Amino acid sequence: MSAGTYTPRPGAAPLPRMIGAQAALETRMLLRNGEQLLLTVIIPTLLLVLFSAVDIVDTGAGRSVDFLAPGVLALAVMSTAFTGQAIGTGFERRYGVLKRLGASPLPRWGLMTAKTLSVLVTEVLQVVLLAAIAFALGWSPHGSPFAVLLLLVLGTAAFSGLGLLMAGTLKAEATLAAANLVFLLLLVGGGVIVPLDKFPDAVQSVLGLLPIAALSDGLRDVLQHGASMPWRDLGILAVWAVLGLGAAAKFFRWE
Numbered sequence: 001m002s003a004g005t006y007t008p009r010p011g012a013a014p015l016p017r018m019i020g021a022q023a024a025l026e027t028r029m030l031l032r033n034g035e036q037l038l039l040t041v042i043i044p045t046l047l048l049v050l051f052s053a054v055d056i057v058d059t060g061a062g063r064s065v066d067f068l069a070p071g072v073l074a075l076a077v078m079s080t081a082f083t084g085q086a087i088g089t090g091f092e093r094r095y096g097v098l099k100r101l102g103a104s105p106l107p108r109w110g111l112m113t114a115k116t117l118s119v120l121v122t123e124v125l126q127v128v129l130l131a132a133i134a135f136a137l138g139w140s141p142h143g144s145p146f147a148v149l150l151l152l153v154l155g156t157a158a159f160s161g162l163g164l165l166m167a168g169t170l171k172a173e174a175t176l177a178a179a180n181l182v183f184l185l186l187l188v189g190g191g192v193i194v195p196l197d198k199f200p201d202a203v204q205s206v207l208g209l210l211p212i213a214a215l216s217d218g219l220r221d222v223l224q225h226g227a228s229m230p231w232r233d234l235g236i237l238a239v240w241a242v243l244g245l246g247a248a249a250k251f252f253r254w255e
Helices: 015-032 034-053 064-094 097-102 108-136 145-169 172-189 201-207 211-223 231-251
Strands: none
Touching (some): 015 064, 015 108, 034 064, 034 108, 064 097, 064 108, 064 145, 064 172, 064 211, 145 231, 211 231
């Protein structure tokens, strides 16, 4: 055996490997958290099944599932990219996890990239599960898959920016309360279950500018009505994404 075979080679792992390992860890932690599973899987699934099977809300002409499925997909994106990420990151910041990770060889932008990848992986699992359930309930989607993908990506960016902004500026307990409150308010008033045209005219124009309403309406225009590209909704989501991510980058505190 030649000398130096077991000579240590200290140094950081390649950056892509570090980001991949951190993303895998973030995903496992998210999927093992009971509260996160409630928000990301159980609540959207129950809403889709319940409101598709029971005629509680007037969703207009056609089958209820054709109206509900796009809204529930939008809700799944919000639950993961905004609510779940805000709560998880907020408590990591409180317990000093982010501070310690920020001092590791993984750069801070690499950590944010890993968190984003974890969100995207979780969303893929959500979309597959919810789409399978919707198909079982008789869903018949239409439209361009590219438009759907673009809406989901911009929606994820918008909600991620808002979630990180909340987690990086508020205390963990305040983030927990605020994120859950916003989730409930947007669930009711964001066009997910109840159509926006059921609200007073003076309120509809304001609600239509919310990211959840833009994502729900955009997905509905494509998947239910076969629209080619919902430019207005894409524009609203793009503005929210730029504002949210820009504010998060400027005001996020690691301690």
